[in-house]
Amino acid sequence: MIDIKHHGAITGVTGSCHELVLDQKISVLIDCGMFQGAESSGSESSILQLDFPIDTVKALFITHCHIDHVGRIPSLIAAGFNGRVYASKATARLLPLVLEDALKIGVTRDEQLISQFLKLLKKRIQPVEYKQWYSVDSIKGLRFRYKPAGHILGSAYIEFEYNQEIIVFSGDLGAPYAPLLPAPESPWRADRLIIESTYGDKVHENRRNRRKQLEAVIRHCLKDAGTVLIPAFSIGRTQELLYELEDIIHRQKGAAWQDIDVIVDSPLAAKFTAHYRALSNLWDAEAKARKANGRHPLSFVQLTTVDSHSEHLKLVNYLKSSGRPAIVIAASGMCAGGRIVNYLKALLADARTDVLFVGYQANGTPGRDIQQYGPAGGYVFFGNECIDIKAGVHTISGYSAHADQKDLINFVKRMHHKPKEIRIVHGDSEAKRILKKELARVCPTSKIHIP
Known part of the structure; x- marks a missing residue:
């Protein structure tokens, strides 16, 4: 049996x-x-x-x-x-x-x-x-x-x-x-x-609604000259977000949209994105059509990748002090480790910052705590360090x-x-x-x- x-x-x-x-x-x-x-x-x-x-x-x-x-x-x-x-x-x-x-x-x-x-x-x-x-x-x-x-x-x-x-x-x-x-x-x-x-x-939001929500968060970022932090898994979520961000920027007019920095701060995610591009035969019909029309959904002008740890630390400090609007996608997806933690420590207490969750946050992870307590102005622990949350906290479940x-x-x-x-x-x-x-x-x- x-x-x-x-x-x-x-x-x-x-x-x-x-x-x-x-x-x-x-x-x-x-x-x-x-x-x-x-x-x-x-x-x-x-x-x-x-x-x-x-x-x-x-x-x-x-x-x-x-x-x-x-x-x-x-x-x-x-x-x-x-x-x-x-x-x-x-x-x-x-x-x-x-x-x-x-x-x-x-x-x-x-x-x-x-x-x-x-x-x-x-x-x-x-x-x-x-x-x-x-x-x-x-x-x-x-x-x-x-x-x-x-x-x-x-x-x-x-x-x-x-x-x-x-x-x-x-x-x-x-x-x-x-x-x-x-x-x-x-x-x-x-x-x-x-x-x-x-x-x-x-039940997730439909794709049109979630794209509108994503666009609204970016508009807020441009208005406040702040940073949007998106904790994301290196494979899957990161590439889907880049695909959607390319389309949102493609549809907009105005210098601010064209100049916004979209940063993937994860060497692993960058490698996976390269594999996604190389395996475009596995994409769906819509993505293949965009590529056939000369667009580059995973490799567009505004996209920058950060490789070394020293570059990463410089960028964290730069965004903390500069007020330049940027979208940062970094691992880990549940904020339990990885480079996203340094961004959160530096920027969670800044009201100009927005944290956007696009994936499931498991119980016991910092991501779940930020998601749950952040909207009420709570705090989160990273190890023994307590960080106040003054950033905006958003969840778009439709990008799961x-x-x-x-x-x-x-x-x-x-x-x-x-x-x-x-x-x-x-x-x-x-x-x-x-x-x-x-x-x-x-x-x-x-x-x-x-x-």
């Missing part, structure tokens, strides 16, 4: 890791992500540790390369896993960059150790095409297929076929009208479905790379053969509870539960 075990993303939205158990001796993992925020104790060991045996694990399947889905891969390999790592072609290309950065920040600066790990990882990675069935050499009878999930470049949901049963792992599904990437299409059939629920209790409640329900609703069993993971308790209730209306005969 096939079993499914969950080793993360069941008490929140991070640490995604699921085990498909085919028999007592053979299983595979779907993702192996890092815990973040309140979902970890905060110690390096708890963030990276594996608290489950891996002696039966023969292969690892990656849905996409966000750190909460891949961050524990180094621990998995260190624990003795020697199987294949399957990923879409784009994910296979991006994964080493993500893990190199994660190792440098959270584990070691030893270049030789990192190099050895990356060399080993690249030997294990098996890139696969979308929409093609593949067999797993070491597992008789198991087939799998990757399909675009529309979440970030290379993201996929995975269909497994074993003993005439189809089991689907959604990974993180994208919103249908997100910039750059095509919307995910539902599978024809799923006997069992493991589905994310990040926004299982919410995650599907909302309506999209998640449609993903299931549009299946021709509905699941006999649905497991709801990767969400806060309320989001999972509400999504379960709504899915019960769509699939009244399905067994729906929250692990």
Whole structure:
């Protein structure tokens, strides 16, 4: 009897890791992500540790390369896993960059150790095409297929076929009208479905409204000669924002708009943006049309990237003292580390500053605290340092790379053969509870539960 075990993303939205158990001796993992925020104790060991045996694990399947889905891969390999790592072609290309950065920040600066790990990882990675069935050499009878999930470049949901049963792992599904990437299409059939629920209790603003909100924040920045700080994940959100900002600036008249600085202060994000440009064959029809018309959605005149740490520190001080309007996109997306922290420390107490959240902020992260307490003039702690919040604080949920409640329900609703069993993971308790209730209306005969 096939079993499914969950080793993360069941008490929140991070640490995604699921085990498909085919028999007592053979299983595979779907993702192996890092815990973040309140979902970890905060110690390096708890963030990276594996608290489950891996002696039966023969292969690892990656849905996409966000750190909460891949961050524990180094621990998995260190624990003795020697199987294949399957990923879409784009994910296979991006994964080493993500893990190199994660190792440098959270584990070691030893270049030789990192190099050895990356060399080993690249030997294990098996890139696969979308929409093609593949067999797993070491597992008789198991087939799998990757399909675009529309979440970030290379993201996929995975269909497994074993003993005439189809089991689907959604990974993180994208919103249908997100910039750059095509919307995910539902599978024809799923006997069992493991589905994310990040926004299982919410419906995003439509794209036109969120673009208006983004434009309004920038107008405020131009008027007050302040800085807009956008904490964003290096891959996915950053590129979508650049795409939208290019279009907003393209439509405006006046020198102020043409002179505004759009700054990506993240070497990793800059590398990912280059890969997004190189893989433009995976863009949606709208993005391809803009490129065909001679526009450069991810490489426009106002865009500047910051590489070195010394440049970064100079820019923070310059923006603090100059009052020059600028839009800064920097990691981390939840303000738990990275270069965005220096900007927040320097600029949160300045009323000319605006902080714009465009992605989910997990419980226990500084991002959630700023989002929750900032509008009332509260404060936030970075380590032991308390920073007053006088900046404007805005949230545009429509720029989330995650599907909302309506999209998640449609993903299931549009299946021709509905699941006999649905497991709801990767969400806060309320989001999972509400999504379960709504899915019960769509699939009244399905067994729906929250692990």
